[in-house]
Amino acid sequence: MKKSKYISSIASAVGIFILLLLIVISIYTPGAPQNKKQNSLNDKNSKKAENILEYQDPSIADQKSSVISFNSKGDKESFLKSNSINSNDLIQIPSTNSYQINLSQEQLSELNDQDKIKIYPNVIYRATATPNDELYSQQWNLAKVSAPSAWDISKSSASIKIAVIDTGFAKFHQDLVNKFDLASGYDFANNDSDVAAGTTNINGAYVYHGTSAASLAAAETNNSVGLASLGWGSRIIPIQSLSDDGFGNTFTVSAGIYHAVNNGASVISLSLGSTVPDSFLENAINYAISNNVIVVAASGNESCNCINYPANYSSVIAVGSSDPSDVRSSFSNFGNNLDIVAPGSGGVRAATMNSINQTTLYSSNFSGTSSSTPQVAGLAALIKSLRPSSTQTEVESYIRNGADKVAGMAGQNFSTSYGYGRINATASLVRAGAYSWQLQSQSSDKNLNLLPRGEKSTLTVIAKNTGTQTWQNSGPNPVRLATYAPQDRASTFYTSNWISQSRASNLLESEVAPGSNGTFQFDIQSGSAAGQYNEKFNLVAENIGWFNDAGLNFLITLINPSSSAQIVSNTYTASSTATSITPSQIIIKNTGNVTWFKTGVYTADLYINPYNSTSPFQDSSWFSSAIASRMQESSVAPNSNATFNFSLKSPQINGSYTQQYRLGITNLGWSNLYPTQNINVSGGTEEYKPVYRHYSPSRGSHFYTTDLNESNIIRAQGWNFEGIAWRVSPNPNSKPVYRHYSPSRGRHFYTTSQNESNTIRSQGWNYEGVAWYASETTTSQPIYRHYSPTRRAHFYTKDLNESNIIRSQGWNFEGIEYYAF
Ligand SMILES: [Ca+2]
Ligand SMILES: [Ca+2]
Ligand SMILES: [Ca+2]
Structure with missing residues (x-):
């Protein structure tokens, strides 16, 4: 009961599956009724009996022939002898102990010496059929799978051979003639060495099939004729295992596989299948895989959750079909063992042939998983050309991991309709190791755990080329260090020596061969908030793709910058002669956390304090009137010393001077220290006298004197002291x-004009004598004179700002009265 049900389910499945069918035939011979009973349905101990029962549908397996394997060569001779079988009735799979024999499994199982043999059903294989209702189009399928940039990585070569196991071939087709390795081919369908299609039925339904499949794997590319193919430079071993009508069996297909492996194939493309498992074929596939030959097979075209065999063996790369919109082709079989989909409907162009034209014919629509499969074989060949030693498992994972997740997968990594997605040749080649790297070292010229905000640091990365491609620093595919996780992130540490906000560095070397080291170097700088940042990077081959993630990241802790400093020494001549030039040196230790520079971000300069004042000791060697000295060193890191050397030119006037400085750091501010120099100047002229300034709110007028006693007296009388107005020459001179x-006005008036003095004396002003002497040189400090008609008072100041303020308040500006100090 149980087995009958199984048989009927197979039968109905075969009815549904349009494309591939495997037929296991068991024909019971009249000569062996007693043994037939012995191997009955109910005999659960007989594996052979089960095989016979499973495949007794003649549409699934050949009922008149079987595949037989001898345990050893000697076993063959004794088995044939004891059963009176002529060795000419056996066809050998070359170099193996396996044969096709024209006896049913049932008949075989009744012969003597069963311990010497294994018996397999001769399952029937059929070419994957082609829906004929598609539209014509160009080779959109190649662009779809990113073939052009994949070819930038590898075009494969004639040493990589794809065995196309199919119907016969148009041997002299213009786009294949140079690609066929005819000497390595064989025709197991007709058991001869000529793989030409149509020798038994030129009008066979699938007479074109092998030609089309071969062209999608490796039609001659870049020959100005016909098609391009994914496999580009790979050669083709043409193996005919299916008839012109598209049928083959366990023997013909398995023989093709063994032959391919033994004749140097790197990849086997199987656009064929059946609906049932087939342990003999599975052994052949395992033989291929164990010999590092990649096996790719079609999922079948029955629109069901019923992936055909051998694609349904998980070790095989099982290929389904997708359309130009990356939607599963309606016919394409799906299921848990589907690995990948590739273009197979919507007008995939292919070479073809018919009874009239076998050299220049093309199809506008070779459709089905038969179409998808050789494209994946072509991709496998490109991978093999990069990594000849890669295994079936590795090639399958490169193809899976490089696949594009299409919309129909709804965000999943795998779906039964699409497997791991639609192939992306470029991404798979990158994963195959075209571009891969290992981090050798990473370094920075600053402590990134304590990097002040705004501080620049130079980072260096040494990367080993562990891939198969030579890295270039120019051309269409330069290798660069780029922001990662997320890819192409705009970094806040970007500086102007980056290529862009997501491309930190070009390769410094013009090229780096596999196995060698490449260098990347770039600056970072960020004004972002203090805190910890993790900047991740990876290598990218522009217009190709990302490298493996080698785990490159820089942990950066930004801290707030400090301008802290300490005086180490302050050397100068404390007692100098007027107008002499003496050396001075101030050494300041950087106790902050940023590096000071002579020029650039943090430029440290020794300013005169207060800022923008002028020094009587200014020398022509100074950087400017405000800056006594720039530091000697080009850069001074934290905890190092900055040296400021400069000269002091003592003033003409004797006296005790106090020179004060302050360290200013561009973009950071003032340091917290004030180097001070007390210098006693002698041998020159006397020191300037201060003019004391006072204001009486009740009178609304100012009073100026150089006499400190007089100043003290009027302060006691209610005048406000306003400080030193300016200084004047200590000695009499010509000014x-x-x-x-004026007693009536209660005001004082000062002038350097003898005429004006005489005039106002005649108007009732009392002359009180010479107040002081002005400077005789106009390069000293101007004294501005003003008059208020409403107050009827004069006002003098050396401060131009103050002058401007009172002018705006109604005072008339009367010009520069004289010069002082
Ligand atoms: Ca032939
Ligand atoms: Ca071509
Ligand atoms: Ca698989």
Whole structure:
């Protein structure tokens, strides 16, 4: 009961599956009724009996022949002898102990010496059929799978051979004639060495099939004729295992596989299948895989969850079909063992042939998983050309992992309709190791755990080329260090020596061969908030793809910058002669956390304090009137010393001077220290006298004197002391300043004009004598004079800002009265 049900399910499945069918035939011979009973349905101990029962449908397996394997060569001779079988009735799979024999499994199982043999059903294989209702189009399928950039990585070569096991071939087709390795081919369908299609039925339904499949794997590319093919430079071993009508069996297909492996194939493409498992064929496939030959097979075209064999063996790369929109072709079989889909409907162009034209004919629509499969074989050949030693498992994973996840997968990594997605040749080649790397070292010139905000640091990465491609630093596919996780992230550490915000560095070397090291170097700088940052990078081959993630990241802790500093030494001549030039040196230790520079981000300069004041010791060697000195060193790291060398030119006027400096750091501010120099100047002229300034709110007028006693007296009388207005020459000279007082106005008036003095004296002003002497040189400090008609008072100041303010308040500006200090 149980087995009958199984048989009927197979039968109905065969009815549904249009493309591939395997037929196991068991014909019971009249001569052996007693043994037949022995190997009955119910005999659960007989594996052979089960095989016979499973495949007794003549549409699944040949009922008149079997495949037989002898345990050893000697076993063959004794087995044939004891059963009176002529060795001419056996066809050998070359170099093996396996044969096709024209006896049913049932008949074989009744012969003597069963321990010397294994018996297999001769399952029937059929070419994958082609739906004929598709539209014509160009070779969209190649662009779809990113073939052009894959060819930038590898075009394969004649040493990589794809065995196309199929119907016969148009041996002299213009786009295949140079690709066929005819000497390595064989025709197991007709058991001869000529693989030409149509020798038994030129009008056979699948007479074209092998030609089309071969062209999709490796039609001659870049020959100005016909098609391009994914496999580009790979050669083809043409193996005919199916008839012109598209049928073969366990023996013909398995023989083809053994032959392919033994004749140097790197890849086997099987656009064929059946609906049932087949342990003999499975052994042949395992033989291929164990010899490092990649096996690719069609999932079948029955629109069901019923992947054909051998594709349904998980070790095989099982290929389904997709359309130009990356949607599963309606016919394409699906299921848990589907690995991948590739273009197979919607107008895939292929070479073809018919009874009239076997050299220049092309099909506008070779459709079905038969079409998808040789394209994946072509991709496997490209991978093999990069990595000749890669195994079936590795090639399958490169193809799976490089696949594009299409919309129909709804965000999943795998689906039964699409497997791991639609092939992407470029991404698979990258994963196959065209571009791969290992991090050798990473370094920075600063401590990245304590990097002040705004501080620049130079990072260096040494990368080993562990791939098969030579890295270039120019051309269409330069290798660069780029932001990663997420890819192409705009980095906040970007600086102007990057290529862009996501491309930190070009390769420094012009090229780096496999096995050698390449160098990347770039600056980082960020004004982002203090805190920890993890900047991840990876290598990218532009217009090709990303490398493996080698785990390159820089952990950066940004801290707030500090301008802290300490005086180490302050050397100068404390007692100098007027107008002499003496050396001075101030050494300051950088106790902050940023590097000071002579020029650039953090430029450290020794300024005069207060900022923008002028120094009487300014020398022509100074950097500017505000900056006494720039540091000697080009850069001073934290905990190092900065040296400021400069000269002091003592002033003409004697006195005790206090020179004060302050360290200013561009982009950071003032340091927290004030180097001070107390210098006693002698041998020159006397020191300038201060002019004290006072204001009486009740009078609304100012009073100026150089006499400290007088100043003290009027302060006691209610005048506000406003400080030192300016300084004047200590000695009499040719520029006296005349002082006058008007008792009626209660105001003082000062002028250097003798005429003006005489005029106001005649108007009732009292002359009070020479107040002081002005400077005789106009390069000293101008004294501005103003008059308020409403107050009827004069006001003098050396401060231009103050002058401008009172002018705007209604005072008339009367010009520069004289010069002082
Ligand atoms: Ca032939
Ligand atoms: Ca071509
Ligand atoms: Ca698989």
